Amino acid sequence: MDPGLLAQYVMNGLMVGMTYALVAVGFTLFFGVLDIIQFSHGDVLTVGAFAALLTFVGLRSAGGGAGAILLLAMIIVAIFAMAALGMLIARYLVLPLRTAPALNTLLITLMLGTVLRESVRLFYPQGANPKPFPALLPSNSLSLGNFNLRLDNVIMLTAGALVIAGVEFLLNRTKLGLAIRAVAQDEETARTMGINFVAIVLIAFAIGSGLAAFAGIMNGLYYNEINFGMGLYLGIIGFAAAIIGGLGSIYGAILGGFLFAALQTIGTVALPFASAYKDVFAFAVVIIFMAWRPTGLIQEKISERV
Amino acid sequence: MIRALKPATIILAAIACGMVAPAAAKEKVKVGFIGPLTGGVSANGLGGRNSVDLAVRLRNADPKSKYEYELVVLDDECKPNIAVQVATKMAAERDIIAAATHYCSSTAIATVDVYHKFGLPVVVWGAVLPDITYRNKYPEVHRVNGTMINQNETNAELVTKLGYRSFAVIYDTTDYGKGHKEYFSAALAKTPGKIVGTFGVGADQQDFTAELTQIKALNPDVIYFGGLTPIGVRIRAQMDKLGIKAVFDGTSGIVSDAYIQGLGPLAEGTLAFREGAPVEKLPGGKFFMEKYTAQKYDNPPEAYGAFAYAAMDLILDSIEKVGPDRRKVIDELANVKNRDSIIGKITFDDHGQNTVSVITKYVVQDGKWVVWEDSEYASGKRKLPQHK
Numbered sequence: 001m002d003p004g005l006l007a008q009y010v011m012n013g014l015m016v017g018m019t020y021a022l023v024a025v026g027f028t029l030f031f032g033v034l035d036i037i038q039f040s041h042g043d044v045l046t047v048g049a050f051a052a053l054l055t056f057v058g059l060r061s062a063g064g065g066a067g068a069i070l071l072l073a074m075i076i077v078a079i080f081a082m083a084a085l086g087m088l089i090a091r092y093l094v095l096p097l098r099t100a101p102a103l104n105t106l107l108i109t110l111m112l113g114t115v116l117r118e119s120v121r122l123f124y125p126q127g128a129n130p131k132p133f134p135a136l137l138p139s140n141s142l143s144l145g146n147f148n149l150r151l152d153n154v155i156m157l158t159a160g161a162l163v164i165a166g167v168e169f170l171l172n173r174t175k176l177g178l179a180i181r182a183v184a185q186d187e188e189t190a191r192t193m194g195i196n197f198v199a200i201v202l203i204a205f206a207i208g209s210g211l212a213a214f215a216g217i218m219n220g221l222y223y224n225e226i227n228f229g230m231g232l233y234l235g236i237i238g239f240a241a242a243i244i245g246g247l248g249s250i251y252g253a254i255l256g257g258f259l260f261a262a263l264q265t266i267g268t269v270a271l272p273f274a275s276a277y278k279d280v281f282a283f284a285v286v287i288i289f290m291a292w293r294p295t296g297l298i299q300e301k302i303s304e305r306v
Numbered sequence: 307m308i309r310a311l312k313p314a315t316i317i318l319a320a321i322a323c324g325m326v327a328p329a330a331a332k333e334k335v336k337v338g339f340i341g342p343l344t345g346g347v348s349a350n351g352l353g354g355r356n357s358v359d360l361a362v363r364l365r366n367a368d369p370k371s372k373y374e375y376e377l378v379v380l381d382d383e384c385k386p387n388i389a390v391q392v393a394t395k396m397a398a399e400r401d402i403i404a405a406a407t408h409y410c411s412s413t414a415i416a417t418v419d420v421y422h423k424f425g426l427p428v429v430v431w432g433a434v435l436p437d438i439t440y441r442n443k444y445p446e447v448h449r450v451n452g453t454m455i456n457q458n459e460t461n462a463e464l465v466t467k468l469g470y471r472s473f474a475v476i477y478d479t480t481d482y483g484k485g486h487k488e489y490f491s492a493a494l495a496k497t498p499g500k501i502v503g504t505f506g507v508g509a510d511q512q513d514f515t516a517e518l519t520q521i522k523a524l525n526p527d528v529i530y531f532g533g534l535t536p537i538g539v540r541i542r543a544q545m546d547k548l549g550i551k552a553v554f555d556g557t558s559g560i561v562s563d564a565y566i567q568g569l570g571p572l573a574e575g576t577l578a579f580r581e582g583a584p585v586e587k588l589p590g591g592k593f594f595m596e597k598y599t600a601q602k603y604d605n606p607p608e609a610y611g612a613f614a615y616a617a618m619d620l621i622l623d624s625i626e627k628v629g630p631d632r633r634k635v636i637d638e639l640a641n642v643k644n645r646d647s648i649i650g651k652i653t654f655d656d657h658g659q660n661t662v663s664v665i666t667k668y669v670v671q672d673g674k675w676v677v678w679e680d681s682e683y684a685s686g687k688r689k690l691p692q693h694k
Contacts, residue, residue: 132569223512223547278516
C-alpha cells in the first residue's frame with residue numbers, strides 16, 4: 001500500500017481511537033469506584049458538546065474575542081458543567097440505588113441517557129438537525145502525497161494524550177488518586193481509614209464526565225458537526241472498548257479504545273465487503289475477544305473477594 | 307292514451323329544453339381524487355385536492371365539454387392500510403370512471419393491486435417510488451410525475467456534460483440509498499462516466515474518514531451520494547478535512563435547508579436533483595397559478611399541485627374523447643404520446659410511466675439551493691471544483 005495512504009489511515013484511526021479512549025476511561029472510572037455501568041455516559045458527552053456550542057454562540061453574539069480564548073472558554077464551561085452533571089447523576093440517581101440490584105442502576109442510567117438525548121433534540125433550537133461546530137483550531141495542513149497532515153488533528157491528539165496522562169498522574173501520583181484507588185479496591189476498608197466515600201465517588205464521576213465533555217468537544221472540532229444522537233453510538237463503543245481493555249483498568253480502556261478504532265479501520269480498508277459492515281466486523285471481534293478473555297486484556301489487579 | 311302520451315311529452319320537453327339550455331342536458335360523470343388530507347403531509351394533499359378541483363371546475367365551465375363532471379374526494383391519510391380501504395371504496399363504485407391518486411409512495415404502492423383488480427384507471431400525481439409503475443405492468447396505473455430513476459438519469463446526464471468522468475459512489479444501505487445507487491449506476495453506464503468505487507455506509511454512521519481515504523486514493527472527479535441530509539453533512543465536512551476536492555453530487559434526500567445550515571460555506575457548489583419543479587418553472591405554471599389564485603383556495607398548491615392538475619386534466623381529456631367507460635379510458639391513456647400539459651409534454655411508456663419527467667437540478671450558491679439554470683455555475687461565472 002502507498003505509504004501516504006497508510007499514514008492517513010493511521011492518523012484517522014488515532015483520532016477516532018483517542019475519542020473512544022477518553023469515553024472508555026470514564027466507564028472504567030465509574031466501574032472502578034462503584035462497580036456500576038453508567039449507561040448515560042455517551043449522552044453526557046453529547047450534552048457537553050452542545051454546552052460548548054452554546055457557549056460559543058453566546059460569546060460570539062456578546063462580542064466574542066479571539067478563537068483561542070473562545071475555545072478555552074468553551075472547554076472550561078463544558079467540562080465544569082458536565083462535571084457538575086456527573087456529580088448530580090452520582091448523588092441523586094446512582095448512590096441512592098447502592099443497595100438495590102445492579103440492574104436498577106443500569107436501567108435508570110439507560111433511561112437518563114434517553115432523557116438527555118431527547119432533551120437536546122427538543123430543547124436546542126432545531127435540535128433534530130445536525131449542527132455545525134466551529135473550526136477554532138488552525139487549519140493549516142501539510143500534503144505529503146496522499147497524506148494530509150492537519151495541524152488541528154495534531155493539536156487534538158496531543159491535547160487528548162495530555163489529558164489522559166493527566167488523569168493517569170492524578171490517579172497514581174496524588175493523594176486524591178490514592179483515595180479513589182482505595183475506594184475502588186475496598187470500600188469498607190477505605191471508609192475505616194477515614195476516606196469520605198461519597199466525596200470520592202462524586203469526584204470520580206466529575207472527572208469521568210469532564211472527560212466526556214472534552215471528548216465531545218474534540219469530536220466536534222474533528223468533524224465540525226455535532227448532533228443529538230452522537231453520544232449513543234460513542235457510548236456503546238466506549239463501553240465495548242472499556243470491556244475489551246478490562247473494566248476497571250485505565251490502561252485497558254485506552255488500549256481498548258485504540259484497538260476498536262483499528263478494528264473499524266481494518267474492517268473498512270482490508271476486508272472485501274461493503275464498508276457498511278465495518279461495525280459488524282468490529283463488534284464481532286469484540287465478542288470473540290470476550291469469549292477468549294472474559295476479564296479483558298488487562299485485568300483489574302485485585303479480583304473481588306466475596 | 308295518457309300512458310302512451312307521457313314518454314312522448316317527456317322527449318319533446320327534453321328536446322325543447324335542450325334547445326334553450328344545452329348545459330342542463332349534459333350527462334353527469336364522476337371522477338375521483340385520493341390524497342393525504344389529514345396528518346403530517348396534509349398540506350401537499352390539500353394542495354393536490356384543490357388543483358384537481360380546479361381542473362374539474364375549468365372543464366365544467368368550458369361550453370365545449372360533453373359531460374358535467376363531479377369530483378369524489380377521499381383521504382388516504384398517507385397510511386397504507388387506510389389507502390387500501392378508500393381505494394377499494396372508490397374502485398368499487400362503478401360510476402367513478404377514473405381517478406388522480408396518491409401523494410405518498412407507501413400508499414400508492416399499497417393500492418396498485420386494488421385498482422388492477424377493479425379495473426379503475428388511475429393517474430398517480432405525486433408519489434415517486436419507481437415500483438409503483440414498474441413492479442407490475444398494470445394497464446390501469448399511470449403516473450405523470452418523475453421517479454428516482456429519472457432523477458438519476460438527469461443527474462448522470464448533467465455531471466457528464468460538465469466534463470466529469472470518474473465517480474465514487476457512497477450510499478446508505480436503506481432501500482432509499484440502495485435504490486439511488488442502482489439507478490445512478492445504471493444511468494451512468496449509458497454515459498462516458500465511470501464508477502471507480504462504491505461504498506455502502508450505515509444510515510447513522512458518524513465517521514467516514516476510512517471510506518473517504520480510500521476514495522481519495524481513487525481520486526474521482528465526483529463523489530455521488532445517495533442518502534439523506536444528516537450523513538450528507540458529515541461526508542461533505544469530512545471530505546474537506548481530508549483535502550478531497552471532488553464535486554459533491556447528491557440526491558433529493560439532501561435538498562433541505564438543514565443541509566446548508568449544517569455545513570455553512572462548505573455547502574457551496576453541492577449539486578442535487580429533485581422530482582418536480584417550482585411552479586413558476588413549469589411550462590404552464592403561470593396559467594395554473596392565475597387560475598388557482600382566482601379560485602381563492604385556503605391552501606397553496608404546494609410542490610405537486612400542478613402535477614395533480616395535469617393528471618386530472620389528462621383523465622378529463624380521455625373521457626371527453628372516448629366517453630365515460632373505464633375500459634375505453636384505460637385504452638385511451640395507453641396511447642398518450644407527446645401530449646401537451648401544464649407540466650410539459652406527457653408520454654406514457656408501456657408501464658404507464660411518464661417518460662418526459664420534470665426533474666429540477668439544484669446547486670448551492672451563497673447558502674441557498676438555486677435552480678441550476680439560474681445559477682452562476684451554469685452561466686460560467688463560478689466554477690465547480692476541477693471543472694474541465
